[in-house]
Amino acid sequence: MTPKLHFISGLPRSGSTLLSALLRQNPRFHASMTSPVGSLVKRMLEAMSEDSEFSVFITPEQKRALVLSIFSAYYYPQADKEIIFDTNRVWCSKLSLIHELFPTAKVICCVRNIAWIMDSVERLVRRNAFDVSGLFQNPLERANVYSRTEALSQGGRLVGFAYNALKEAFYSEHSHSLLLVEYDLLSQNPEKTLSLIYQFLEEEPFTHDFENVQYDEPEFDKRLNTQGLHKVRKKVEFQPRQTVLPPDLFTKFNNLSFWTELSNSQANLIVAQPS
Template identity: 45%
Template sequence: MRRFFFISGLPRSGSTLLGAILRQNPEVHAGMTSPVFSLVNALLPRLSGGEFASMYTDAERRAILRGLFDSYYIARPEPLIFDTNRSWTQKLPVLLELFPDARLVCLVRPIGEILQSFEHQYLRNPLQVSQIVNRDPDTSAYTRSDQLMFANGLIGLALNGLKEAFYGAASDRLMLVSYQSLVSAPAEVIAAIYRFCAIAPFAHDFAGLSYSANEFDSQIGAPGLHDVRQQVEPRQLTATLPPDILARHGGPAFWQTDGPLSRADCTWAANG
């Protein structure tokens, strides 16, 4: 029987790296962000309003939405699917209706580091105006950072969704994993994720990774955005953002100041 799990959290925090590691297990399929969230989001209003809304029961709505997952992954032979989207935290109640045993692995990273990572991506491709900055050629480090942090920006939207799930009634379904923990102690982190998801252990090769999404990255004007290095290891970010931007988003994150969630497996990972 196929089981679904979910990777969410903050952007530029290791979700693609985690997917590249997990997919080494022949029982697991994982990758970069999938379109399933967008399909669910598009269909929900059609099932909730309009001339045909009264023709659906909740059981039928549940079956239709669950069918999106089964249909999208119909060609995948693996019994364990990790679907990735940083917006799944916003839809945790929906996921629990569709998958009562749902588990979300949420990657986190200091906001200043995430902003710097996006800025590095921008600087690597100066001749392309990417979708990350809404194809706007007239930006500065300040406007780019502000766009990312808006409530509907790439970081702001994910951050607010993560807070909603973190403080919500189903927070026990979340496992928070820091990017630093993942790259510094990958074997321990992956073992903890397997325990959290009740998956049999597997011996991963953290020096033999391979993953890229060249066509997708080129389409959005951000070549190399989802490239994964062969070796899992920490890497120091060179600061190129003005100090006042980094200072504005410095200090401990909410998942650090409010303490770990009540799950032994993720306590060290969330604080790593």
């Protein structure tokens, strides 16, 4: 049996690990945190590009087969599953590739107000006060909350890259294959949200346990010196809180949720409409 492939992408700190932890409760599904498949595909494409003198020996058919081999080899241990969800923020920038390789694949994009994403990362940094977070490249970036959020928002970094890739996908010709799921709605009403996700995937409903969710990747988070980055709380629930960001920073990032306006996009949405 060859598993069907779908993708999870979108913004960081927006519920992709929580969603994966829930989906993997279904014995037909395999889902996990960000996998290396996206990075491997990027490296393979670069190795076959015209920058390589050997590119003249690789036909378009061979390129397709080589990229497909990454998926089949990596997910060989999950060959008994019916559906595999591969998670990576890069997929929003690779919709054309996904469409060519897996025409029926769908992409679930986890989204969240950017101000609260910055707040979430900042809380993690402060919680690990004795560690030097690997999310930042040098002491200047780590210096204070302003330099940290500025670094994260750059185009090639954790938040900035994902945001730009999501916007590209949202307005692309393949936007109909997207489902944007807002973190607040997933955490406030997980049962209804999962039901809508199953409808989008055209899959049979499954009864999930929202009181006993289990997922953690302590070794991966330890390598980034950011403990708790992928730890999911046992119970799915929304926890309102005050932001730790200074007011001017929160305001700066608070109005960037372009996905609440569907003009020029065919994407599917599970998001709260602005008041």
